[in-house]
Amino acid sequence: MSLANSCALLLLFFLTLSLFITCSTAATTIGVTHTTVAVAADNVPLPKKVTTFLPSDISPPTEKYWSSRLPNTPLPKALRYLLQPGHYHSINREFANENVSAAVILRAYRIRYRISYKRDDKKSLNSALPDSTIFYQYDDLHPGKKMKVLFTESGTKVSFLPRQVAESIPFSSDKVPEILKYFKLEVNSKEAQVIREEIGGCEEPNMEGEEKYCATSLESLIDFSVERLGQNVRVLSTEAGEKQEYTVSAAVRMIGDHKAAVCHKMRYPYAVHYCHVIADTEVDEVPLVGADGTKVKAVTVCHLNTSAWSPDHIAFQVLKIKPGPAVCHFLDSDTLVWVPKKDKKMTP
Template sequence: MSPAISGAPFLIFFLTLSLHISFSTAVRLPTKVPSFLPGDNSPPTEKYWFSRLPNTPLPKALRDTLQPGYYPSVIRDFANGEKSSVDAREKYGKHYGEDSHKKTAKSALPDSTIFYLYNDLHPGKKMKLLFTNSGTKVSFLPRRVAESIPFSSDKFPEILKYFSLQVNSEEAEIISDEIGYCESPNMEGEEKYCATSLESLIDFNVARLGQNVQVLSTEPGKKQEYTVSAKAEMRGEHKAAVCHKIRYPYAVHYCHVIEGTEVYVVPLIAADGAEVKAVTVCHLNTSAWSPDHMAFEVLKIKPGPAVCHFLATDTLIWVPKMDQDMTP
């Protein structure tokens, strides 16, 4: 690790490597910034993806984070972006407090279809949908740089110091929540990991699903009524790894392997004629979910039946490849 870098060398350092720091207001930059070494610390590119997954196309949701200048690599003002009204902890059975749950449910229920029953996945079904994203326009850091930055609740003061954040700031609260989310106990049948680099994201999923995989994401679409225009195509088997991009100063993905699920690519046609292919996940058994989960309030059911939901546009889902597509 090199000494702290400041002033003009710091700016030259970042510009040379096409890692742009974007702040909405003038802020003091971190006092310590890990240096890059030629070769093993170069900015992440598609090369590592295709070295591990030579037969798997790179999804657009991930490709965007690898384009120099497309997204900034590090931001401090990440609390003001758009945020999905229902995040992964709500969709996947995690319950983080009655007040927060009710507030989220109250704001989300009138707006769009969030959860729906498995039997509703058929041509002709109409749903009002809003395809959200994490709202965090950040890209990956090189692996060795990401690994040099603390990422745990017991290092919280160090993290705030690194990013020059005040302990009572909204950004600090988000960082605390997201790290706590990563460190929370696993649900039954769940294995999870927070990937702080492109390389660790790939390694986690390849280790669990192998190299013969598809990586899918939902196409963007504006909020309006959509109709399922054809039979949904099942992808993979009854196991999938879902990676949600969380709100953080640089790209971090919360990945979890979930069994007892089915993944479908759903062809949709919007009221204005736009066509969208959306990825939906169906949880075949919700009996282990909290009875207070928002899905049961939305659908007016008790835990147990299969429940489906669409994925955000910057969420990645990894599934084993199948010989042929299947339909529900």
């Protein structure tokens, strides 16, 4: 064998050996990495907050539908948060948590006026909200008036589901077992009880002069209000503010009279709003200055005729009056109020 052939064979041998060693090392490294990742994944606890239940081909709602239906109405901050990807989870199994039990009771009384006063409810309110202005009468607000106010909210950090997904999920009392199964909730859990209560409130009979609807998507929320008040509307919410003593700093400004739609954010696994249009309703904007100098533009609703309310409603207990006279209250910071603009003719 010639020297050239011997060198060629020797070179081929070393190339083959080098390739074998490189492949073996890579395989070993890949195996170790794979094992390490698998062990780490097993140790990661399942999140209580589920980011999304959405099919990959369905996108979350955006401002596009709002702009198409309400081109001259800015999207309020209270709704903008519910559309920001990643700001809130789409689905949340911790929606039943509340730090202040009285806030839950107060929201129920503000939303549903047929509800009757319970002795334990007033005890809870008095202990959690001492010396707070809960309800007030029509003539109580004037410059210089002082009051302690707590701007409560639903406490539910969830976002909207796409309409197609929301409408595929049952929402009725007779479907509660299916709803609990969908969200993997125990039948006797606190979350299950909250779901029953919230759906039950949606199914209560309407009061005289009231239309109500529970909107399970951004699109249905917009449709309900536009169909009743038109497209030429203002949509407002109360700015957040700490519980403290506030002083009415200027004259109260009426921004809507006779008819308004109020949409309260509900405690639910995803964004649902309890909306109702109530006749003989006045909406006012109240400029407040807190003891610490904080300025808040609070939105308040006055129900001018309370004769259809339950005589045992806590508002009458607090104000020491009987059904009939006007009763007012501030709106929660994540509640929306829709009022027709006065300067232009409404469009359906």
